[in-house]
Amino acid sequence: MKLFRMFGRNVRDAFKSVTRNFSLSIASISCISITLIVVGLSLIISFNVDNFTRTIKKDVTVVVFLEQDTTKEELESIQKEIAGFDNVESIKIKTKEESKKEMMAESEVFEATMETWPEEDNPLRDSYLIKVERIEDIGDTADKIRKIDKVEVVDYGEEMVERLVGAFKLVEKITIVIVAILIIVTVFLIVNTIKLTIFSRKREISIMRLVGASNLTIKIPFVIEGMIIGAIGSIIPIIISIYGYVAFYEEFDGQLFSALIKLVPPEPFIYLIAIAILVIGVIVGMFGSGRAVRKYLKV
Amino acid sequence: MDLINIKHVNKVYKNGVTAIYDLSLKIKKGDFVFVIGGSGSGKSTLIKMLYREERPTSGEIILGGLNVARLRNSKVYKLRRKLGIVFQDYRLLPKLTVYENVAFALEVIGAKKEEIKTKTLKAIDLVGLKAKTRTYPTELSGGEQQRVAIARAIVNNPKLLICDEPTGNLDPDMSREIVKVLDNINKEVGTTIIMATHDREIVNEMKKHVIALKDGRLVKDYEKGTYDNEIV
Numbered sequence: 001m002k003l004f005r006m007f008g009r010n011v012r013d014a015f016k017s018v019t020r021n022f023s024l025s026i027a028s029i030s031c032i033s034i035t036l037i038v039v040g041l042s043l044i045i046s047f048n049v050d051n052f053t054r055t056i057k058k059d060v061t062v063v064v065f066l067e068q069d070t071t072k073e074e075l076e077s078i079q080k081e082i083a084g085f086d087n088v089e090s091i092k093i094k095t096k097e098e099s100k101k102e103m104m105a106e107s108e109v110f111e112a113t114m115e116t117w118p119e120e121d122n123p124l125r126d127s128y129l130i131k132v133e134r135i136e137d138i139g140d141t142a143d144k145i146r147k148i149d150k151v152e153v154v155d156y157g158e159e160m161v162e163r164l165v166g167a168f169k170l171v172e173k174i175t176i177v178i179v180a181i182l183i184i185v186t187v188f189l190i191v192n193t194i195k196l197t198i199f200s201r202k203r204e205i206s207i208m209r210l211v212g213a214s215n216l217t218i219k220i221p222f223v224i225e226g227m228i229i230g231a232i233g234s235i236i237p238i239i240i241s242i243y244g245y246v247a248f249y250e251e252f253d254g255q256l257f258s259a260l261i262k263l264v265p266p267e268p269f270i271y272l273i274a275i276a277i278l279v280i281g282v283i284v285g286m287f288g289s290g291r292a293v294r295k296y297l298k299v
Numbered sequence: 300m301d302l303i304n305i306k307h308v309n310k311v312y313k314n315g316v317t318a319i320y321d322l323s324l325k326i327k328k329g330d331f332v333f334v335i336g337g338s339g340s341g342k343s344t345l346i347k348m349l350y351r352e353e354r355p356t357s358g359e360i361i362l363g364g365l366n367v368a369r370l371r372n373s374k375v376y377k378l379r380r381k382l383g384i385v386f387q388d389y390r391l392l393p394k395l396t397v398y399e400n401v402a403f404a405l406e407v408i409g410a411k412k413e414e415i416k417t418k419t420l421k422a423i424d425l426v427g428l429k430a431k432t433r434t435y436p437t438e439l440s441g442g443e444q445q446r447v448a449i450a451r452a453i454v455n456n457p458k459l460l461i462c463d464e465p466t467g468n469l470d471p472d473m474s475r476e477i478v479k480v481l482d483n484i485n486k487e488v489g490t491t492i493i494m495a496t497h498d499r500e501i502v503n504e505m506k507k508h509v510i511a512l513k514d515g516r517l518v519k520d521y522e523k524g525t526y527d528n529e530i531v
């Protein structure tokens with residue numbers, strides 16, 4: 001009850017302080033806003049990347065062709081071997097007979113030619129269709145399969161997958177570095193803002209000490225001020241994220257480049273992003289003010 | 300019963316200056332004590348040790364059962380809630396009214412709203428500033444500002460009121476008024492009062508318990524004392 005009463009007073013005071021030192025607070029607020037815009041963007045990107053790597057995972061198939069003289073027994077034993085690999089989710093056999101039928105069904109030209117092939121002299125190969133669990137390790141898995149005796153060709157559209165995965169990883173790394181730098185700068189600015197508030201309220205603080213305010217009572221208003229700066233700083237990034245993403249999603253009809261890359265539907269996704277931005281803003285503000293209080297308010 | 304018991308206290312500042320030498324004394328509950336002595340005699344040092352702004356280098360200070368010398372920094376606030384402290388320079392908050400300045404002392408220790416109101420009004424009344432409740436400190440005379448500071452110091456009903464030259468910035472008439480206010484608090488509420496001062500007229504007029512310091516040593520401890528020129 002007592003804590004609650006004092007909390008109300010603290011929030012009021014902290015708001016007053018933010019507005020009183022507005023020119024100063026505005027620097028921290030703008031910096032945290034920029035940071036949070038980048039954070040929001042990188043969250044949106046990384047969730048989308050996650051989402052479509054999952055889709056790609058469903059669609060990307062490793063196709064393994066075996067040598068011409070592979071027997072039915074070998075076909076089954078190699079299947080078992082590959083199924084035991086760590087990254088393999090499923091493996092399906094497609095015999096040359098099945099391939100032939102499929103191709104004949106697909107085109108008339110094929111049908112005309114293949115009809116003349118005798119049943120026992122099929123030039124096509126037996127093959128496996130393999131799905132992997134982790135798309136980023138698909139290259140390693142393909143190499144492992146390639147080393148198996150009787151395996152002739154392994155094909156998984158490596159160019160496309162590898163380039164995509166590589167690009168996503170690079171984007172992720174760059175945004176992590178940018179976010180880290182921005183957070184450091186923001187914390188530094190908040191520490192300075194709070195430091196100046198502490199100095200401007202030196203008299204008040206010394207009187208508080210004199211009349212027996214507890215250390216917590218003295219510290220909390222400054223920490224709350226940092227949290228409020230963080231919360232105010234998250235307003236613009238939240239608006240930009242919500243409207244920006246919805247507009248982007250509608251502009252591209254929910255997919256990028258091809259139907260393969262599907263965007264995450266805005267609802268409720270974008271509200272979760274908004275909450276994450278707010279929480280991160282408040283935490284960064286709290287962290288900065290906490291540092292300032294520890295450094296400049298020796299109690 | 301003793302409210303304060305000081306035993307063999309020495310205070311050496313970091314720069315090597317010894318401000319208090321082997322000081323022992325007792326102060327009774329309800330007493331009114333003047334601490335006198337020339338400039339640099341150690342009056343402020345003694346007072347700072349009482350509210351744990353400074354720690355004794357050696358010796359003990361027992362205040363209302365609390366061992367002040369050993370009190371940890373994080374627990375100092377518990378001591379401060381039992382004390383009222385008044386300075387020469389008032390230390391009011393200029394942006395707050397008289398009422399708000401006094402109430403501030405209760406607000407920051409988390410008192411209830413109704414409690415704050417009744418106690419604050421009572422304290423302001425006790426120092427005779429009822430008419431100036433909504434006034435700002437800058438609109439008050441020095442003597443009135445000091446009375447606000449006294450009201451703030453006593454608002455939480457402390458056992459002990461410590462004043463370091465409360466009349467140092469005031470002319471003789473205003474000084475006399477302030478001491479009258481303190482004397483009134485001492486008599487009406489029973490608050491123990493310790494007041495460091497240079498003001499010989501006041502000390503001589505009041506005939507209170509006098510503790511005289513010279514170069515950090517206790518040179519006189521009289522029940523009904525005067526400001527003695529020969530010693531101080």
Ligand SMILES: Nc1ncnc2c1ncn2[C@@H]1O[C@H](COP(=O)(O)OP(=O)(O)OP(=O)(O)O)[C@@H](O)[C@H]1O
Pocket residue numbers: 312313314316317318336337338339340341342343344345
């Ligand atoms: N923070 C400090 N650091 C070092 N020395 C100090 C400090 N405060 C006081 N002193 C020294 O301790 C001695 C006693 O000082 P103190 O302030 O207690 O005297 P005082 O009796 O209050 O004097 P005045 O009447 O001028 O206020 C002086 O020699 C002073 O220089």
Ligand SMILES: [Mg+2]
Pocket residue numbers: 342343344463
């Ligand atoms: Mg002094």
